[in-house]
Every structure is written in structure tokens, then in C-alpha cells.
Amino acid sequence: MANQQEIEACYDWFDQFQIMCLGEYSDVTCAFFDGNFSKTLQQAQRDKHKWVLNNINFKPGQRILDIGCGRGPMLKVIQDRGGKGIGLTLSSWQARYCQGKGLDARLQDYKTADPKQFGRIDSVVSIGALEHFCSIEEFRKGKQEEIYRNFFKFCYDVLPKGGRLYLHMMVWGKKVPNLNEISLGAPEGSDELILARATKFYPGSWLPSGKNQLIQCAKPYFDFITSNNGRLDYIETLSRWSSATRKLYTTTKVVQAAIAAARLLPRYLTSSDFRTQIAFLTNGDQTECFVREIMSHERMFFEKRGVDKE
Numbered sequence: 001m002a003n004q005q006e007i008e009a010c011y012d013w014f015d016q017f018q019i020m021c022l023g024e025y026s027d028v029t030c031a032f033f034d035g036n037f038s039k040t041l042q043q044a045q046r047d048k049h050k051w052v053l054n055n056i057n058f059k060p061g062q063r064i065l066d067i068g069c070g071r072g073p074m075l076k077v078i079q080d081r082g083g084k085g086i087g088l089t090l091s092s093w094q095a096r097y098c099q100g101k102g103l104d105a106r107l108q109d110y111k112t113a114d115p116k117q118f119g120r121i122d123s124v125v126s127i128g129a130l131e132h133f134c135s136i137e138e139f140r141k142g143k144q145e146e147i148y149r150n151f152f153k154f155c156y157d158v159l160p161k162g163g164r165l166y167l168h169m170m171v172w173g174k175k176v177p178n179l180n181e182i183s184l185g186a187p188e189g190s191d192e193l194i195l196a197r198a199t200k201f202y203p204g205s206w207l208p209s210g211k212n213q214l215i216q217c218a219k220p221y222f223d224f225i226t227s228n229n230g231r232l233d234y235i236e237t238l239s240r241w242s243s244a245t246r247k248l249y250t251t252t253k254v255v256q257a258a259i260a261a262a263r264l265l266p267r268y269l270t271s272s273d274f275r276t277q278i279a280f281l282t283n284g285d286q287t288e289c290f291v292r293e294i295m296s297h298e299r300m301f302f303e304k305r306g307v308d309k310e
Contacts, residue, residue: 002204068129
């Protein structure tokens, strides 16, 4: 699993730029256009939150555990709709940001959490976090499915009978890449180079092979309800983010952005990994991963089985 240092290396600086581009409670995960690309990005994100809450049968007064809460967009929506959101993150910056907005975000790995510590939990959501639960090293050792089974067991222990779980994550596309072929020395534009830069942008992380792997890992604890593929939505989301970033330099925030970029200059000059992260963004590698179907995206709902497991 990506550790705290790796999560912070990926998200802390990127989140701050996203806030400048998209606003305080902007969501840094795939929006829900669902084929309607006439929506604004903000509407598609609002529709995602509404769609998720509707499908976990959310009602005011309920308590929702958000594993990998990021900057708290889902926590804020839950709060606004009369619920109580409890978020877990491995980024100290994200935890402080959420707490500063009056949201209950905790700097904690779900693997170290006691399911009983949260009190009553009615549903669990995990949006854009499961990608980080298995590292490349753990994948090499054949531990990926064990990790996912343990995650589902944790969610099972947190939830009441019939409680729902929502997962939203990138997965591998047409096939799982061959780790031995991924290289920063591969030709420019090749899948192998794009994937090498991706592993630097998301350190400590390796994707699930697809929704069927997750359904099988969940089977002892959860019934699979439904899923929605978000590959095309992610391509559109990335396009909207790119447009917002370009517009940033034509707004009054340009000075703020320039100051933030200047603060990162020493890191850029001294860290080859950080330079590779920047190259991943400037080359549009994430978009290419989805366009080429190297990666896909799944949005999945599960319901806790009625028979308790030991």
C-alpha cells in the first residue's frame, strides 16, 4: 500500500493547484457525465455525489465512512444533506484542510483502524483510493487479492447487515501491463514510458486488474449490486481539468499560481521523481492511458451479506 510519504508526494502539491483551478471543494476524481458531455464539470461532480448517495440509500442523520477522503468533497456533501461524514486520509495536508473547513477527517490508515472506533456507520464510500491499496512490491509478491479481501473484511466489520459500500477507482484496461517492460528508458510516446511515468506520479500504487477481480474478492462479505464504467467520463474530466489549468493563467490567480510554482522549483531541480511527475502531467499521460485503454475506470456498489462472518 502507498504509505503516507508516497500519498503526500502525489497529492499535497497537486491538490493545492487544483484548488486554485477549480475551487475549495473541487473533486479530484472522475466526474459523472454518464454520456451527457453538455454538463459543466461542476454539475457532473454534483451529479456524481447525488448518484452515489442515492445508491447507498443515504438518509439524513446517517453516518458515512469515507476511506481516502481527499480534500473532503464527499464529506461536505454528506454534511450539507444532514449526515455525518468521517474521512480517513494518509495526507496530513488533506486532513488539516478538511478540519479547517469543519469536516471530520482523520490522518489514519484504514488498515490500522479498529472498526468499532467509529461508532455506528451506515455506509462506506471510497472514491479514488483503492488504486493505492496495493503497491508494486506487494503485487510482485502475489499479495494483491489478499489485500483486497482484507479491505472488504474491514468494510464488512464496520457496516450493519445490508449496509452498502461504494468503490470508485481506476483499473487496468484491456490487459494488466507487464512490469518487466515498463521503463523510463522506453521510446517517447510508448505505452511502456507512459506507464513508467504513471508509477512515479502514483508512487506505491498498482491498479486492480478489473471489476471481476474485486467482485471475487468481495464475495465472502458482500453481494455485488451494480457498476458503471467511467472510462469516457474520465477522459472528459481530464479535458475539463486541463482547460481550467490553462484559464488559471488568465485570471487574477496567476500571481498566486506563480508563487506556488516558485516554491516547487527547488524540488523540481533536485528530484528526478518530481520531474517525472511533472512530465506525466505535461505530456497528458493520464488521458492517453484511458484513450489507449491501458486503464479503465469502474464505479461499483456492494451490499453487505446477511450472514455474519467470523
